[in-house]
Amino acid sequence: MPDDDALLHRLLPEQLLTTLRGRAAGYDRENRFFTEDLADLVATGYPLLLVPREHGGAGADLRQAVAAQRRLAAAAPATALGINMHHVVMGMARTLHQRGDRRAEHLFAQAAAGELFAFGISEAGNDAVLFDAATEAVADGDGYRLSGTKIFTSLSPAWTRLLVHARETAAERNPLVFGVLERDAEGIEVRQDWDTLGMRASQSCTTVLEGAPLRPEHVLTRTPAAPNADPVVWGIFGCFELLLAAVYTGLADRAIEVAAGIAATRRSRAAQAPYAQDPDIRWQLAEAVIVRDGIELQLDRLAADVDALGTPAEPPHGARWFLLFSGLKHRATEAARRVVDLAVRSSGGGQYFRGAELERLYRDVLAGIYHPSDSESVHAATARALLGPAAG
Structure with missing residues (x-):
């Protein structure tokens, strides 16, 4: 490499x-x-x-x-x-x-060749995410026609290819089909509806499919509508969680950098010294670094584990892969929220105003709670692995 x-x-x-x-x-x-x-x-x-x-x-x-x-x-x-x-x-x-x-x-x-891929998996109310779909796939003799609504479709103004999944409703046991749609195909509407608290430049608009064609050569896999380790699903899940964790860890890196710079230049009138010498500010920023560093090491290690696929060094995580992926994403986004909160607390009221960088990072970091896997699903899956299915 x-x-x-x-x-x-x-x-x-x-x-x-x-x-x-x-x-x-x-x-x-x-x-x-x-x-x-x-x-x-x-x-x-x-x-x-x-x-x-x-x-x-x-x-x-x-x-x-x-x-x-x-x-x-x-x-x-x-x-x-x-x-x-x-x-x-x-x-x-x-x-x-x-x-x-x-x-x-x-x-x-x-x-x-220059194609730009986006991610059309999320659907309103579908908390099973990759393992089920509200979007319908109808076989038409030349692949499928897909109808449904995908939300949080980042890169909406620019993508040319869209990775999607849908439930094949007419087939036995209603399997899921995963494949790639072409932007210029019929039946694809991108709504201009992205006006959010944070992560605004991502323009993750809603995408409506009305009989959009998925050609046979663009189908990647068909899987049961249930948790499974199909290599396509595994790859999507793992890369999504790890790369998402990386984004929020980078955001935390910047929050620490900005807050440290403010502490070095902002002066206490009472102490007649920079706030970098204030013991409470020092503790807050040290805590932010400690929280960030723990995620950094986990992120690096799990990514290296994925890189070992197909080699003698491949780790025997087995069924734990999914728990490791989702757990890391959860910890990374929660850690980033904690880091940004500490950075804002240590930096004075000036960062509360619109246009301040920490004000923007504070809004951006909140998006992490909405990405799969969310806190509820992570805890439910971990409890199920540890204690078995919940009664009832």
Whole structure:
């Protein structure tokens, strides 16, 4: 694999990160998509981060991708969250590639040709997420026609390919079908309805499918409508949780950096000294770093475990993989919320005003509670593994 530092600085050079950070407040204020950021990231080859080199990509492993997304999120969290969904699809394809499974190889070629992938899985009221779907798939003799509504579809203004799932209602046992839709196909409506508290530049609009065609060659897998470890589902789940955790850890990195800078320059009138010398401020910022550091180590280790797929070093996590993925996402997003709260507490009332960077990070970090796996599902799954099914 390419050297970590060399790859990160080639795809995300410091000058570019400074530029992206400078745009973030404007995107948030105007509730506008990160069009210019995306053009700059495409110019460095960043969407090809997880595409193997033999397929024209940067050849990063998941551990490197986690580090890259963390670095990007420290500059522009909503931009990182948006491009994250493309990386999830490429990450899924890469985990299949590691297993010797060629079902998603064609996605690499599409990405290398400039296609941008989004993630059309979330549905209102579907708390089973990957393991069920409200969207219907009707076989039509040439693949399927999909009808339903997908929410939180990041990259809405720019995606050209959409990873989706739907329930094949006419088939025995109603299996789920997973595949990729093309943006210019009929039956796809993107609603301009993204006006949220935070992560505004991600423009994660609602996508309505009305008989959208899913061609046979674009079907990735069919699975039971129930928890299962199909390699496509496994790859989506694992890469989504790890890369999402990376984004929120990067946001926490930036909150610490901003708060430390404020503490060094903001002075106490009573003590006639910088707040960096105040014992309470020092404790708060130290606590923020301690909380962040614990997640950093977990994130790095679990990403490395995924990178070991198909090698003698592959860890025997078995059925625990899903619990490890969802548990890490939960801990990372909760840790990031704690870090940002501590940063705001330590930085004075000026950060309460609109336009202050910590004010924006405070709003952005709240989005973490809505991404799967949410707190309720993580605890329910862990309790079920530990204690068995709940009575009744």
